[in-house]
Amino acid sequence: MVSRGKVVIIAAFAGLGFMMVFFYLYANSFQGDLNKVTIRLESVNILDENKLDKRAHLNVRFYIQNPTSMVLTVSTINYELYANGNNVGEGHFTTEDIPEAGRPPLFANDNLTLSNTFELVNDDKISKEYLAITTNQAVKYEAKGQITIESFLTAVTKDFDSTLG
Numbered sequence: 760m761v762s763r764g765k766v767v768i769i770a771a772f773a774g775l776g777f778m779m780v781f782f783y784l785y786a787n788s789f790q791g792d793l794n795k796v797t798i799r800l801e802s803v804n805i806l807d808e809n810k811l812d813k814r815a816h817l818n819v820r821f822y823i824q825n826p827t828s829m830v831l832t833v834s835t836i837n838y839e840l841y842a843n844g845n846n847v848g849e850g851h852f853t854t855e856d857i858p859e860a861g862r863p864p865l866f867a868n869d870n871l872t873l874s875n876t877f878e879l880v881n882d883d884k885i886s887k888e889y890l891a892i893t894t895n896q897a898v899k900y901e902a903k904g905q906i907t908i909e910s911f912l913t914a915v916t917k918d919f920d921s922t923l924g
Contacts, residue, residue, distance in 0.1 A: 792827040793908050793915040796865070798836070800902045800921040801872060808893050813881035815893050819850055819902070820874050825865045829910050832862040833873060838904025838919075840877060842888040850877045850902075859909065899924040 801822040808815040819840065825831055836852040852875040854862045865871045881889040891898050900923040907916045 792829060793831065793910060793913070794917060795826050796831065796906075796908050796917070797824045797826075798822070798906050798917075798919045798921065800900060800923040803840075803877075803898075803900045803923065805893060805895070806876065813889075815879045815881075815889070817877040817879055817892070818874055819877045820872055821852075821902075822870060822872050823865060823906075824870045826868060828867045830867055831865040832859055832909050833865060833871070833906060834862070834909050834914070835907040836873065836875065836904060838902045841901040841903070842885070842892060842898050844899070844901075845885055845888050847879055847885050847888055847892075848877065850875055850904075859911075865908075897924065 799822050801820040802818075803820075804818045806816040806818050817840075819838075821836060823833060832854070834853065834855050836850075838850050840847050840850055852873060863871060863873065879889060879892065888898070890896075901921065902923075903918075903920045905916050905918055907914055
């Protein structure tokens with residue numbers, strides 16, 4: 760015969776296990792919605808150029824659409840930037856060190872534009888692209904990377920590829 764105390768302890772652990780499984784399944788039920796978020800390259804503009812160091816800073820803007828009924832946040836955007844088909848470097852946008860309540864909100868059925876400063880370094884491999892960018896010539900940009908979208912319960916990392924121009 761099992762004592763009453765053992766039954767209570769077993770029931771408590773069973774209930775805790777059930778709650779953990781339920782919370783896991785409930786949190787993952789939102790991942791399909793998070794995958795509906797879209798991102799595209801909105802604009803790339805030159806901010807400044809340091810001719811001595813052969814560097815320029817670009818303002819890279821991403822347009823993010825949220826067709827879901829949840830308020831979301833973007834924690835990271837990691838991307839490679841291409842100009843006229845050539846890789847000109849990697850860019851990173853992050854809000855991971857900011858608490859979720861302080862991050863820019865991506866409201867339900869709304870959109871958000873996020874800006875990132877990209878450091879363009881001139882070298883032999885991209886000298887044509889560097890010249891085209893810094894002299895405001897027509898340039899076809901492409902950004903390939905990953906975006907991490909978070910809701911109050913879960914997060915999704917999604918690949919993207921967007922062209923401009």
